[in-house]
Amino acid sequence: MTQRHTRIIAVCGIAVSLAAGAPAQDPAQRGLAVAQEADRRYHGYGDFTAHLEMILRNSRGQESRRDIRIQGLEVAGDGDKSLCLFDSPADIKGTALLTYTHKTGDDDQWLYLPALKRIKRITSSNKSGSFVGSEFAYEDIAGQELEKHTHLHLRDEVLDGTDCLVIERTPVVQKNSGYSRQQVWIDKAEYRTLKVEFFDRRKALLKTLMVADYRKYADSLWRPGRMTMTNHQTGKSTELIWSDYQFQTGLKAGDFSTDNLLRVR
Amino acid sequence: MSAQHVAYGSPPVGRATCDGRRAKTCAVLRPVSCLFCLVSWILCPAAGLAAGTTQIRGYVAGEGRYFYHYPSFADQERSNASVAAQPEYYHRWDNDSSLTFVPFGRVDSTDPERTHIDIRELNYDYIHPEFELRVGIGKVFWGATEFVHLVDVVNQTDWVEHIDGEDKLGQPMFEFAKAGAWGKIDVFILPYFRERTFPGLKGRLRPGITIDRDNPIFESPDKNNRWDFVARYSRTLGPCDFGIYIFNGTDRDPLLYPTTNDQGQPVLRPFYQEIEQIGLDLQWPTGNWIWKLEAIYRHGYFDGYFAATGGAEYTLVNVAETGTDLGLVLEYAFDDRGRLATTPYNNDAMVGLRISPKDAASTQILLGWIQNMDDSSKVAVVEASRRLGSHWKVSLDVWNFMGLAPGNLYYSLRADDFARLELAYYF
Numbered sequence: 001m002t003q004r005h006t007r008i009i010a011v012c013g014i015a016v017s018l019a020a021g022a023p024a025q026d027p028a029q030r031g032l033a034v035a036q037e038a039d040r041r042y043h044g045y046g047d048f049t050a051h052l053e054m055i056l057r058n059s060r061g062q063e064s065r066r067d068i069r070i071q072g073l074e075v076a077g078d079g080d081k082s083l084c085l086f087d088s089p090a091d092i093k094g095t096a097l098l099t100y101t102h103k104t105g106d107d108d109q110w111l112y113l114p115a116l117k118r119i120k121r122i123t124s125s126n127k128s129g130s131f132v133g134s135e136f137a138y139e140d141i142a143g144q145e146l147e148k149h150t151h152l153h154l155r156d157e158v159l160d161g162t163d164c165l166v167i168e169r170t171p172v173v174q175k176n177s178g179y180s181r182q183q184v185w186i187d188k189a190e191y192r193t194l195k196v197e198f199f200d201r202r203k204a205l206l207k208t209l210m211v212a213d214y215r216k217y218a219d220s221l222w223r224p225g226r227m228t229m230t231n232h233q234t235g236k237s238t239e240l241i242w243s244d245y246q247f248q249t250g251l252k253a254g255d256f257s258t259d260n261l262l263r264v265r
Numbered sequence: 266m267s268a269q270h271v272a273y274g275s276p277p278v279g280r281a282t283c284d285g286r287r288a289k290t291c292a293v294l295r296p297v298s299c300l301f302c303l304v305s306w307i308l309c310p311a312a313g314l315a316a317g318t319t320q321i322r323g324y325v326a327g328e329g330r331y332f333y334h335y336p337s338f339a340d341q342e343r344s345n346a347s348v349a350a351q352p353e354y355y356h357r358w359d360n361d362s363s364l365t366f367v368p369f370g371r372v373d374s375t376d377p378e379r380t381h382i383d384i385r386e387l388n389y390d391y392i393h394p395e396f397e398l399r400v401g402i403g404k405v406f407w408g409a410t411e412f413v414h415l416v417d418v419v420n421q422t423d424w425v426e427h428i429d430g431e432d433k434l435g436q437p438m439f440e441f442a443k444a445g446a447w448g449k450i451d452v453f454i455l456p457y458f459r460e461r462t463f464p465g466l467k468g469r470l471r472p473g474i475t476i477d478r479d480n481p482i483f484e485s486p487d488k489n490n491r492w493d494f495v496a497r498y499s500r501t502l503g504p505c506d507f508g509i510y511i512f513n514g515t516d517r518d519p520l521l522y523p524t525t526n527d528q529g530q531p532v533l534r535p536f537y538q539e540i541e542q543i544g545l546d547l548q549w550p551t552g553n554w555i556w557k558l559e560a561i562y563r564h565g566y567f568d569g570y571f572a573a574t575g576g577a578e579y580t581l582v583n584v585a586e587t588g589t590d591l592g593l594v595l596e597y598a599f600d601d602r603g604r605l606a607t608t609p610y611n612n613d614a615m616v617g618l619r620i621s622p623k624d625a626a627s628t629q630i631l632l633g634w635i636q637n638m639d640d641s642s643k644v645a646v647v648e649a650s651r652r653l654g655s656h657w658k659v660s661l662d663v664w665n666f667m668g669l670a671p672g673n674l675y676y677s678l679r680a681d682d683f684a685r686l687e688l689a690y691y692f
Contacts, residue, residue: 056625064625064655089655090691092627093322106552108504116431117406121506121548121555126582129590130623137583178583200586258501259444263392265320265355265363 031151031167038191039146045221047073047251051244056134059235065089066132073251079103079145081256085264086132096264098256099124103147112261119261128178135207135229135238137178139171140198148172154183159195163188179206190214192222200233207231218247323352323367326689332469334680340466347373351385362391367435371426378465378478379425385435397442402435405453407497407508409548409557412615412635413574413598413608416544416559418495418512421459427685428470428664434459448500451510455493458483458515460535472677476521477532483515484539484566491515491539505549512542516565518607540565553580557596574598574610592619594633603639609674612638626651641668642675660687 025033054066067087074080079101086095094114101107109124127139152168164185171177180203185195193211200206213225227240254260331344349371357363367386373379388401405419419436426432437457443450460481464471485491493514500507519535526532542563549556558575576596584591594617598610613635620630633646645667650660662685669679 058625062625089627089652090322091324091652091656091658091689093691106504106550108501108550110506117404118408119506121409121550123550123553123555123578123580125552126580129582130588133623133625133627178586254444257444258506259442259449259499263363263390263397265357 027153030153034165034167035146035151041191046248048247049249050242053241054134055239057237071251073256083256096261098261099142101142101145103145110258119258126176135231135236139177159185190222205232217245318357320355324689324691325350326687328687330683330685332681332683334682337680338473341469342375342467345373345375347371364389376465376468379468383434399440403438404433407546408559409546410559410574410596411594411617412596413610415561415572415574416546421461421517423462425462425464448498451497453495458489461519469681470678472533475532477526477534481535483537485515507547510544516540520607538566570602572600588623590621604672640670642670642673643667656691658689
C-alpha cells in the first residue's frame with residue numbers, strides 16, 4: 001500500500017525531450033513516455049516510512065477514521081514491497097498487511113491477524129475491492145505498476161492554474177480491474193499527479209481523486225499531503241492525510257519478510 | 266519507524282538537568298530520577314505510544330449465551346452471562362528486544378470452570394541480526410485452513426472459551442528462530458504441559474459424563490513437566506507458503522477415558538499420551554483461488570494415524586459493483602481413525618460463505634455448514650460482527666447441531682444449539 005499514492009502520481013509526467021520540443025510522437029508513445037518519466041521521478045527513494053490518517057465520510061457526512069503506519073522498500077528489477085500497520089480503530093490495532101508488488105503477474109499479499117497470531121495468505125489478482133472500507137480500491141493504492149496499464153496522451157490542459165498533461169490509463173488485464181479507464185492530470189513542471197478520474201466498467205464516471213499539499217523530500221522526491229477520493233455514485237468520500245515522511249531510514253528486505261509480520265508493532 | 270527513533274533520541278527529563286553546578290546533586294539523584302524516568306517512560310501510555318516503544322491495547326467484553334433447547338443433562342443451565350478482559354502490554358528496547366504481557370480473565374455467571382484466568386503471553390523476545398530468541402509464555406499459530414486446525418500443535422486449546430477451538434492457553438517456551446533467504450527454522454522447547462479446559466457440570470457443550478479435569482492421566486512419568494520439543498521449517502517458494510515440522514511431546518488432544526472417581530461416580534478422565542507427530546501446512550494462491558492443506562501423521566501410545574484437511578477459498582471481489590466481497594470456502598477433513606477419532610471431523614465436508622460488504626463498520630458475516638459424510642450429523646454456523654463507533658464491536662455467533670448420530674463425537678451436544686452475543690470495548 002505504501003507506494004500506492006506515489007504510483008498514481010508517478011504515472012503522470014512527460015519525457016523531457018517532449019517538453020523540449022523534440023519530434024512529435026503518437027499519443028500512445030507520448031503517454032508511455034509521460035508515465036515512464038513520472039515513474040522514474042517517483043522512484044529512487046530507497047525506503048520510506050510515513051503515517052497515514054484515513055477519514056471515511058458517508059453521504060450523510062458521518063466520519064470514521066483509521067490510522068495506519070506505512071513502510072515501503074524499492075526492489076531492483078521488480079515491484080516495491082510495502083507494509084501497512086493499523087493503529088486504529090482499536091479492534092484492528094496490530095493488524096498488518098504485507099504486499100509484494102510485481103511488474104507482471106499477481107502480487108503477493110499476506111494479512112497478519114494479531115488475535116490469532118495468524119498469517120493469512122490473501123488473493124491479490126483482483127484489485128477492485130475496497131481497501132479497509134474506504135473509497136480507495138487496492139488497485140488505487142498498489143496496482144499501478146507501469147507494466148499493468150497502457151497509456152495514451154489525450155491533451156494538454158490547465159488545471160487550477162497549473163499546466164498539466166492529461167493521460168488516459170487503461171488496465172492491461174481488464175478482468176482484474178474495477179475500471180474501464182482512468183484519466184490522469186499530471187503537472188508539466190514536476191510530473192506530479194494532481195487529479196484522477198476513474199470510469200467504471202460501464203464507462204460512467206465513478207470516482208474523482210484530488211491530490212494536494214505536495215512537499216519535496218530528500219531534494220527530489222515529491223509526496224502529497226492530502227488525497228481526496230470522492231465516489232460520485234454513492235456520495236461517499238475518503239480523505240488520506242499523509243505525515244511524518246522519512247526516507248532512507250535503513251529498512252531492509254528482512255523488515256518486509258512474512259516472518260517479520262509476527263514481530264511488527 | 267520514524268517516530269520511535271525520535272523518541273529514543275530524546276533524553277529523559279532527569280538527565281537534561283544534570284549539567285554544570287548542579288552536577289553534584291544530580292550525581293546523587295541521577296539513579297533515582299533516571300529510574301523514575303524509565304518507569305514513567307515505560308508506564309506512561311501517552312508518551313509510550315508516541316514513541317512506538319510501549320503499546321497498551323486490549324479489550325473488555327460482555328457476553329451472553331442462550332441455549333434454545335432444554336438441556337440433555339441435569340445441572341445444566343439454559344443461558345449464561347460473562348465478562349472477559351484481555352489487556353496487552355508491549356515494550357520494546359532499542360529495536361532489539363521486547364517484552365509482551367497478555368493476561369486474560371473471564372467471570373461466568375453459571376459455570377465455575379468457565380470462570381478462569383490465564384497468562385496468554387508473558388515473554389521476552391530478543392532479536393539479534395542473525396537469530397531470534399524468545400523465553401516465557403507465548404502463543405504460536407500454524408495452519409492454513411478455515412474450519413479445522415490440525416497442525417497447530419504448540420498451544421493447548423482453551424476449550425471452555427469457545428467451541429471453535431481458536432482460543433489457546435499460554436504455553437511456556439524457549440524459542441530459537443533463524444531466518445534467511447532459504448526460509449526459517451524454528452526450534453521450540455516446551456518445558457511445561459497445559460491441560461485442556463472443559464466446561465463444568467453446569468456448563469453446556471460438554472459430554473454427558475463429567476470430565477474429571479483434576480485427575481488427568483499422563484503417559485509420561487514426568488506428567489506436566491515433560492519437556493516437549495518441536496522444530497519447524499517454513500518457507501515461501503514462488504507463490505506458495507509452506508511449513509513442515511516434527512513434534513515430540515505430550516499430545517494436546519486428550520482421550521476421554523471412562524472410569525469412576527473416588528466416590529464411585531462415572532467420570533471421564535483425560536488421558537494424555539506421548540506422541541511423535543509430523544505436520545505440513547500449505548497455502549497456494551492462484552488467481553482468485555487460494556488452495557490450502559494441513560496434514561499430520563501422529564503415533565504414540567495408540568496406533569499411528571494420518572489426518573488431513575484441505576480445500577480452497579475463492580474470492581469474488583466487488584460483486585456486481587456493490588462493493589461487497591464474497592469468499593467461498595470449500596474444505597474437507599479426514600482422520601483415518603474414523604469413529605475412534607478424538608475429533609468429530611473425521612470424514613466431513615465444509616462449505617463456508619464469507620460476506621464482506623466493505624463498509625466503514627467492517628461488517629463481516631460468515632455462514633458455515635459442516636456435513637459428516639458417514640452419517641446425518643451436520644453443524645450450521647453463523648458468525649457476524651461489526652464495529653460500533655471507533656471502540657466498540659458487536660459479534661453474534663449461532664451454532665446449530667443437526668441430525669447428530671449416536672456414534673458422532675458431538676452427539677452429547679444435540680441439545681446445545683446456541684446463540685452467543687458479545688459486545689466488546691477495544692482500547
